[in-house]
Amino acid sequence: MEGRERDTVRTRRVVLDAAAKVVGTHGSGASVDAIARQAGVSKGGLLHHFRSREQLLLALAEDLAEQFTAAVYAAVDPRDHAPGRLVRGYVNATFDDLLDGSTVPEQAVLAATLSTVPGVAEVLQRDKQRWKEAFDADGLHPQRALLIVRAADGAAIAGLYEGGSDPEELQHARELLLALSRDDGPLVNL
Amino acid sequence: MEGRERDTVRTRRVVLDAAAKVVGTHGSGASVDAIARQAGVSKGGLLHHFRSREQLLLALAEDLAEQFTAAVYAAVDPRDHAPGRLVRGYVNATFDDLLDGSTVPEQAVLAATLSTVPGVAEVLQRDKQRWKEAFDADGLHPQRALLIVRAADGAAIAGLYEGGSDPEELQHARELLLALSRDDGPLVNL
CATH class of the missing domain: 1.10.357 (Tetracycline Repressor; domain 2)
Known part of the structure; x- marks a missing residue:
């Protein structure tokens, strides 16, 4: 795997784990900001990998x-x-x-x-x-x-x-x- | 049943139903204010029947x-x-x-x-x-x-x-x- 691709996979993993944690605790009220904070990435960085809150939750469902x-x-x-x-x-x-x-x-x-x-x-x-x-x-x-x-x-x-x-x-x-x-x-x- | 007792039973019922609805949608973040608003009673009125948010949720669990x-x-x-x-x-x-x-x-x-x-x-x-x-x-x-x-x-x-x-x-x-x-x-x- 190329370095950049590996970073992408790793960031997606960190964000999905953070999303599972935040949504599992705070439910549908969980914001992209809160998920980005939990993942330790910027909101812009998160939205680079998942275009929107909805796309992120869809990816989370697939991942689970x-x-x-x-x-x-x-x-x-x-x-x-x-x-x-x-x-x-x-x-x-x-x-x-x-x-x-x-x-x-x-x-x-x-x-x-x-x-x-x-x-x-x-x-x-x-x-x-x-x-x-x-x-x-x-x-x-x-x-x-x-x-x-x-x-x-x-x-x-x-x-x-x-x-x-x-x-x-x-x-x-x-x-x-x-x-x-x-x-x-x-x-x-x- | 006396009139006042009947009112108490009715108010408790309205508040418990409202609590089930608000907590079921908003989860643990649901406030007494939001539940009182949903029930159409004042916060003080709600707290007259259920001493605290915790007591209300305990009564809700028993009721369910x-x-x-x-x-x-x-x-x-x-x-x-x-x-x-x-x-x-x-x-x-x-x-x-x-x-x-x-x-x-x-x-x-x-x-x-x-x-x-x-x-x-x-x-x-x-x-x-x-x-x-x-x-x-x-x-x-x-x-x-x-x-x-x-x-x-x-x-x-x-x-x-x-x-x-x-x-x-x-x-x-x-x-x-x-x-x-x-x-x-x-x-x-x-």
């Missing part, structure tokens, strides 16, 4: 979707070739995040804020479609996969309205979902 | 937990006496909310904001304990109940990071969860 996808694939056990290996990666990536220390309030504010930004819905719908195709190729019955993934998502936010998460309960929930992803029998007759 | 509990019990079919009737009420109340029009971004910001207010965690933990006891008495295996409830919660927030919810998909997810709550056989051997 990519980061989560990368975390799931990194959590897939390379020795696991049984149906449901991607679902198990999804469960493990989600619970690893939760047990690592709670950033759930910030993530909820961030997701809620981004969901109202024009263009973000289309980015997320494309991401959803990619997940659907990946789960279809993962070998579990689609409803079994959906149930496990939704329950992992539910566990991820439960701490918000339950006054925190108990690590032992999280571990039990993870084991339940992993067991469900390994059972080849019918889950329910529909 | 009570409202959701009431919605779940209202959604329980009075003719349904089979195990899992409360779980079915939970699923139906959650999906009715989702299909009624999305206030998910506001609710996520509201839950995230309230979760950081001192004293709210204790309110929510007591609510969680009441749910646990109610589900234990509902007759399903605790892990089956947990799985269904978590998956309903996951469905409730999925729209946030999927760029919206498809009503048909929501209906399928609801039917899957209701079917799981009716199957008396073992879900998975743990």
Whole structure:
């Protein structure tokens, strides 16, 4: 990579991380000024890389979707070739995040804020479609996969309205979902 | 109810609804002034009913937990006496909310904001304990109940990071969860 290109990549990374932090704390009220300050760059420098506040939030939504996808694939056990290996990666990536220390309030504010930004819905719908195709190729019955993934998502936010998460309960929930992803029998007759 | 008592109940209701709206949109930055303005009462009037911003947010957390509990019990079919009737009420109340029009971004910001207010965690933990006891008495295996409830919660927030919810998909997810709550056989051997 050329020096200038490397600097561009690095600056974009610093700005996106700063944007996630500021928007996750202050919600839709977060200004470009506040994000630039958090990133340690000038407002002009920020706007050189992201043309507007809206473009920055759109790039942030894309980046978060990519980061989560990368975390799931990194959590897939390379020795696991049984149906449901991607679902198990999804469960493990989600619970690893939760047990690592709670950033759930910030993530909820961030997701809620981004969901109202024009263009973000289309980015997320494309991401959803990619997940659907990946789960279809993962070998579990689609409803079994959906149930496990939704329950992992539910566990991820439960701490918000339950006054925190108990690590032992999280571990039990993870084991339940992993067991469900390994059972080849019918889950329910529909 | 005496006239003055009725006025107190009515004013508290108006202020709590206004607080939910303002905090759900503006997050933790919402001021007592903005909430009083939204409620159409004076700041002094608001502080007569709720001593401080923190007390108001604590009362709001209690009120939201009570409202959701009431919605779940209202959604329980009075003719349904089979195990899992409360779980079915939970699923139906959650999906009715989702299909009624999305206030998910506001609710996520509201839950995230309230979760950081001192004293709210204790309110929510007591609510969680009441749910646990109610589900234990509902007759399903605790892990089956947990799985269904978590998956309903996951469905409730999925729209946030999927760029919206498809009503048909929501209906399928609801039917899957209701079917799981009716199957008396073992879900998975743990």
